[in-house]
Amino acid sequence: MTERGSRRRRPGAGMEPLSPERKWRAITFSTLLLAPAMWAILGGVVALAADDGPDGLAPAAAVAFGLSMLPFVYILLAFASQHPQAPGAVIRAMGLCLLVGIPASAIAADAVTGLVAGVGAGGIVALRADLAHDRRWRAVGVAIGAVYAFVLARTAGPVVLVAAPVFPFTALGLADHYAEWRLARARAVRETSPHPGG
Numbered sequence: 001m002t003e004r005g006s007r008r009r010r011p012g013a014g015m016e017p018l019s020p021e022r023k024w025r026a027i028t029f030s031t032l033l034l035a036p037a038m039w040a041i042l043g044g045v046v047a048l049a050a051d052d053g054p055d056g057l058a059p060a061a062a063v064a065f066g067l068s069m070l071p072f073v074y075i076l077l078a079f080a081s082q083h084p085q086a087p088g089a090v091i092r093a094m095g096l097c098l099l100v101g102i103p104a105s106a107i108a109a110d111a112v113t114g115l116v117a118g119v120g121a122g123g124i125v126a127l128r129a130d131l132a133h134d135r136r137w138r139a140v141g142v143a144i145g146a147v148y149a150f151v152l153a154r155t156a157g158p159v160v161l162v163a164a165p166v167f168p169f170t171a172l173g174l175a176d177h178y179a180e181w182r183l184a185r186a187r188a189v190r191e192t193s194p195h196p197g198g
Contacts, residue, residue: 017131017132018081018082018130022080022081022082023127023173025080026077026080026081026127027077027127027169030073030080030123031169033072033073034069034073034119036066036069037065037066037165038119038164038165039066039161039165040062040063040065040066041062041063041066041067041111042066042112042161042164044058044059044061045059045063045111047059047062070097070119070122071090071094074089074090074094074097074122074123077093077126077127078093078126078128081126083126083127083128089125090126092125093123093124093126094122096118096122096124096125097118097119099118099121100117100121101118101119101121104117104118104146105118108150108153110153112153112160112161112164113146113149113150113153116145116146116149116167117145119168119169120145120146120167120169120171120172121139121142123138123142123169123172124139124142127169132179132180132183133180134179137178137179138171138172138175140175141171141172141174141175141178142168142175145168145171148167149164149167
């Protein structure tokens with residue numbers, strides 16, 4: 001009953017599993033597109049906080065440019081990973097990005113943590129999930145990435161601004177690998193355990 005229900009809820013049911021090579025290719029290309037978007041947003045926020053004046057970076061233009069690129073990042077992630085409901089996934093991803101990113105930034109009191117959390121939250125639904133994958137583990141991965149960004153922002157300084165785009169989607173890929181490992185391990189245990197009455 002539970003397995004049948006999860007198959008109905010999972011868009012990838014009935015499809016061939018996405019190969020690790022294709023998944024990491026989608027993550028890599030999406031991260032490459034995400035990097036200038038995040039750097040533009042962070043640069044605008046930093047310039048605004050520094051109050052550089054008319055000769056500095058125009059904060060509003062930089063932030064607007066970065067935000068305008070985010071939908072294309074999710075489009076690339078969804079279509080490159082062969083998401084069966086890519087258009088709807090992109091819309092949900094943008095909603096989750098804002099829903100998670102804005103409160104995370106307010107709680108952490110820094111933009112980089114909120115961006116990692118928000119972009120990663122959107123990636124949870126934009127990146128195709130097969131039957132072996134669990135969105136709970138994806139959420140855990142994103143949370144770990146956000147906490148890591150939070151710590152780096154206070155210990156490594158500007159380094160986190162350069163490395164931040166790597167965190168969100170990489171966390172999703174690693175979470176999927178962990179979910180696959182757990183499933184394979186559970187199957188191996190069931191196969192090796194003695195059957196009742198056998």
